[in-house]
């Protein structure tokens with residue numbers, strides 16, 4: 296509960312210390328192995344002692360609610376059919392070996408359907424309006440936001456956190472509808488991916504639409520789109536025919552997001568060319584949750600429909616985000632991976648769903 300200044304300060308310190316702990320240990324591991332690949336696009340965790348406030352933003356969320364109906368937005372819930380097959384998951388040339396990118400191992404996946412796009416704010420709003428779902432960021436009362444995206448007004452209240460965690464700040468009142476805090480809104484970003492979505496929130500959304508989260512193997516199979524041993528969904532070069540193919544970071548991280556790829560921050564879920572399976576933004580834009588628990592140890596033996604470990608501490612996320620830069624967080628590759636606890640939320644973390652059968656009302660585009 297956030298009653299009174301001292302209690303509030305206590306929780307702030309707890310939260311900041313969670314960021315600091317995570318970043319310092321993670322950053323240290325990275326620096327040993329890969330130079331600058333430290334904590335920019337990786338592990339953020341809520342401190343276990345930081346309990347859900349329960350009340351904080353449910354009311355605020357409703358105050359900030361906008362009256363938009365589904366008819367106001369073109370639906371982006373279409374899916375493609377992916378015929379099952381075998382592929383090599385992971386890589387024998389890992390750029391970040393400590394992430395468990397290797398070894399390359401043969402994996403088979405059954406046929407499945409996958410969302411063409413990351414789940415947009417408009418789609419997520421339909422879910423919230425229909426179910427009354429309150430996201431974990433709303434229940435906790437805050438979420439991690441990249442410092443450079445936060446207004447000076449909001450920053451004033453979290454000044455202490457700046458020194459402790461230079462680019463990720465826990466912003467009170469930040470959640471999917473107010474992505475950079477109370478003075479921001481998704482109003483002009485309804486076709487952008489829903490962010491500040493925890494794994495638990497994503498599971499609930501996917502259930503609601505008759506879908507589920509992809510396994511890591513399914514996600515990577517879809518990312519590779521039939522190409523073998525390539526870094527990206529479209530080949531080994533970042534640009535194709537001189538064009539950017541994904542929303543990542545150009546400029547100096549974390550201070551200058553130049554947006555040379557067309558977008559500083561998130562891009563509409565429909566942006567950039569689809570891969571050959573018809574899927575947009577598998578790489579970049581926002582990280583995408585998968586079903587699997589995190590491990591960096593993988594069997595080299597052939598596996599059918601692997602689902603990862605039976606239990607664990609963190610969940611696997613794939614694809615990198617608009618915050619990833621080659622010199623800093625080179626994870627916008629199909630083999631790249633990272634992890635967060637299931638209740639973590641951040642301004643670069645979203646999802647898409649898959650299904651074994653085509654849900655009713657969903658358009659099949661390929």
Ligand SMILES: [Ca+2]
Pocket residue numbers: 542543544545554555556557558559560617
């Ligand atoms: Ca960009």
Ligand SMILES: [Ca+2]
Pocket residue numbers: 413576577578579580581582583614615
């Ligand atoms: Ca993505």
